[in-house]
Amino acid sequence: MFYLNLFMRAIREHPLKGLSFIFLCGLFILVLLAQNIVNDFLQSKIANKNQYSYFYVLMSSNENHEDVVRKLRDLEEVKQIETLNQEVIAKEVKKILSELDVNVLSPVLDMDYVGFKIIFALKTSIRSQQLVREYVERLVDKKNLILGDIKDNISDRKASEDFLFRKSHFVYPFILLSVISLWLIFFISVKRTLAKIAYLVEQYQRRRQVLLKTLLIGVGSWLVFFIIVFSFIPQVNHLNIIGAALLVLITFIGGFKKDMWES
Amino acid sequence: MFDQSKTINQKNAHYGLKSGKILTLDNVGVNFKNFNALSTIQMEIGQGEILFITGASGAGKTTLLRVLSGQLQPTKGRVQLLRPNAHMALVFQDLRLIENYSCEMNLMMAYDNSIYKNKNEFVYEMVEFANILKIRNRLNLKIKDANGGLKQKIAILRALLSRPDVIFLDEPTSSLDQENALKIFELLNFLNVKKGLTVVWASHDRDLIRSFSGRIIHLDGGRLIHAGHACFI
Numbered sequence: 264m265f266y267l268n269l270f271m272r273a274i275r276e277h278p279l280k281g282l283s284f285i286f287l288c289g290l291f292i293l294v295l296l297a298q299n300i301v302n303d304f305l306q307s308k309i310a311n312k313n314q315y316s317y318f319y320v321l322m323s324s325n326e327n328h329e330d331v332v333r334k335l336r337d338l339e340e341v342k343q344i345e346t347l348n349q350e351v352i353a354k355e356v357k358k359i360l361s362e363l364d365v366n367v368l369s370p371v372l373d374m375d376y377v378g379f380k381i382i383f384a385l386k387t388s389i390r391s392q393q394l395v396r397e398y399v400e401r402l403v404d405k406k407n408l409i410l411g412d413i414k415d416n417i418s419d420r421k422a423s424e425d426f427l428f429r430k431s432h433f434v435y436p437f438i439l440l441s442v443i444s445l446w447l448i449f450f451i452s453v454k455r456t457l458a459k460i461a462y463l464v465e466q467y468q469r470r471r472q473v474l475l476k477t478l479l480i481g482v483g484s485w486l487v488f489f490i491i492v493f494s495f496i497p498q499v500n501h502l503n504i505i506g507a508a509l510l511v512l513i514t515f516i517g518g519f520k521k522d523m524w525e526s
Numbered sequence: 527m528f529d530q531s532k533t534i535n536q537k538n539a540h541y542g543l544k545s546g547k548i549l550t551l552d553n554v555g556v557n558f559k560n561f562n563a564l565s566t567i568q569m570e571i572g573q574g575e576i577l578f579i580t581g582a583s584g585a586g587k588t589t590l591l592r593v594l595s596g597q598l599q600p601t602k603g604r605v606q607l608l609r610p611n612a613h614m615a616l617v618f619q620d621l622r623l624i625e626n627y628s629c630e631m632n633l634m635m636a637y638d639n640s641i642y643k644n645k646n647e648f649v650y651e652m653v654e655f656a657n658i659l660k661i662r663n664r665l666n667l668k669i670k671d672a673n674g675g676l677k678q679k680i681a682i683l684r685a686l687l688s689r690p691d692v693i694f695l696d697e698p699t700s701s702l703d704q705e706n707a708l709k710i711f712e713l714l715n716f717l718n719v720k721k722g723l724t725v726v727w728a729s730h731d732r733d734l735i736r737s738f739s740g741r742i743i744h745l746d747g748g749r750l751i752h753a754g755h756a757c758f759i
């Protein structure tokens with residue numbers, strides 16, 4: 264209790280710095296504990312658009328496309344159907360045609376098309392997806408229909424997204440490193456304040472190793488406090504706590520020279 | 527003024543080696559890089575003694591006090607503490623008070639619950655000392671708002687409240703007038719007589735030294751050039 268009091272006295276001597284340090288202790292623990300959550304979040308953020316498999320359907324506007332869409336919507340494999348605007352259609356026609364790698368008669372290109380993006384529900388098997396695609400072929404007259412291939416989120420990821428996806432693995436370490444650096448800066452600063460007080464306590468009370476004890480008990484209590492506060496977080500990464508404990512211990516070992524009052 | 531000096535002279539009958547030595551320095555030297563701050567110091571401090579250390583600025587008084595109080599390891603020679611568990615308190619020349627704290631908070635730094643029965647006992651003693659030095663009503667002042675004299679008194683009281691066996695004072699009265707300086711000297715003298723406090727006082731206050739007939743050590747350029755009584759200076 265004596266050492267905890269002493270620690271809080273140092274915090275109170277420079278309240279802004281002290282409270283920032285305690286806040287950073289909390290942030291440090293939060294970031295450590297929430298590693299899995301942060302990573303999941305980041306990856307879902309980037310992969311979100313491509314979460315589902317899909318294929319494009321282009322058909323002549325002469326076909327009863329509303330009926331086709333309604334029938335497809337009734338299928339449980341289909342999660343969502345998006346109507347494509349003309350620009351996308353024009354783009355997709357070219358793309359799909361080139362992908363189809365067939366010689367398409369020019370009349371096809373001149374047709375007035377309506378387009379849809381058929382998005383599959385999550386975890387629909389490839390076989391079911393193919394069945395849905397074949398079903399569309401049966402519903403629409405073949406010469407009025409252009410079907411895109413079924414694409415999944417992995418194969419369709421654009422180069423830039425792929426890049427981001429790989430980069431997302433570095434986002435967490437970057438956040439962690441920033442928080443640790445900031446924490447260390449404030450730790451050293453608080454330690455400096457504390458060193459002076461601890462020195463005086465050693466001078467005028469019969470106590471030894473006051474700085475080390477105060478830091479261990481003071482900082483330790485706050486870290487443990489935040490671990491308890493944030494213990495509700497699911498998927499806690501316990502390995503991080505061990506890593507953090509080692510880091511904290513290492514920073515403690517790097518001591519100050521005894522007399523911080525020397526100019 | 528003269529009367530006060532006289533009372534001190536009378537009390538000086540108590541000074542001198544009482545019951546053996548508490549500290550001895552054997553051929554001690556201190557170098558800072560190439561600079562020789564202290565050389566071949568041979569001296570001893572008796573238990574219950576009051577000892578003055580004099581010398582011009584830069585003579586090595588602070589360095590000697592730091593060696594004696596165990597703050598500084600000498601480069602050469604041997605320091606022997608003959609009562610290893612004796613508590614030594616140093617009143618620093620730069621005082622080393624915490625600016626943001628009140629005077630009282632600074633004094634509280636000396637509250638050691640292993641030597642005081644409880645906080646009340648400490649506060650009682652603190653108030654008693656504060657009354658003697660007439661600073662009782664200024665204890666709530668922050669150090670950064672206190673004048674030099676008050677700061678020095680606080681620094682001295684903080685050391686005394688740690689109930690030391692030996693107190694080292696480094697120019698403790700440099701910001702005080704003669705009257706206050708004598709008041710502090712009398713307080714230390716009182717504790718010396720009553721509690722057997724050993725006092726080592728570094729000063730170049732000539733008036734104070736003249737009124738003192740105990741042992742004096744004179745330093746010059748890091749050398750001990752005289753150890754004896756005031757009248758020989």
Ligand SMILES: Nc1ncnc2c1ncn2[C@@H]1O[C@H](COP(=O)(O)OP(=O)(O)OP(=O)(O)O)[C@@H](O)[C@H]1O
Nearest residue numbers: 558561563581582583584585586587588589590619
């Ligand atoms: N840490 C240090 N590093 C280098 N030189 C030092 C150091 N401490 C003291 N000195 C030098 O040692 C000499 C003695 O210093 P000291 O402080 O002991 O003198 P002093 O008698 O206390 O002087 P003053 O009356 O000014 O306090 C001085 O010349 C000083 O410059």
Ligand SMILES: [Mg+2]
Nearest residue numbers: 587588619696
């Ligand atoms: Mg000095």
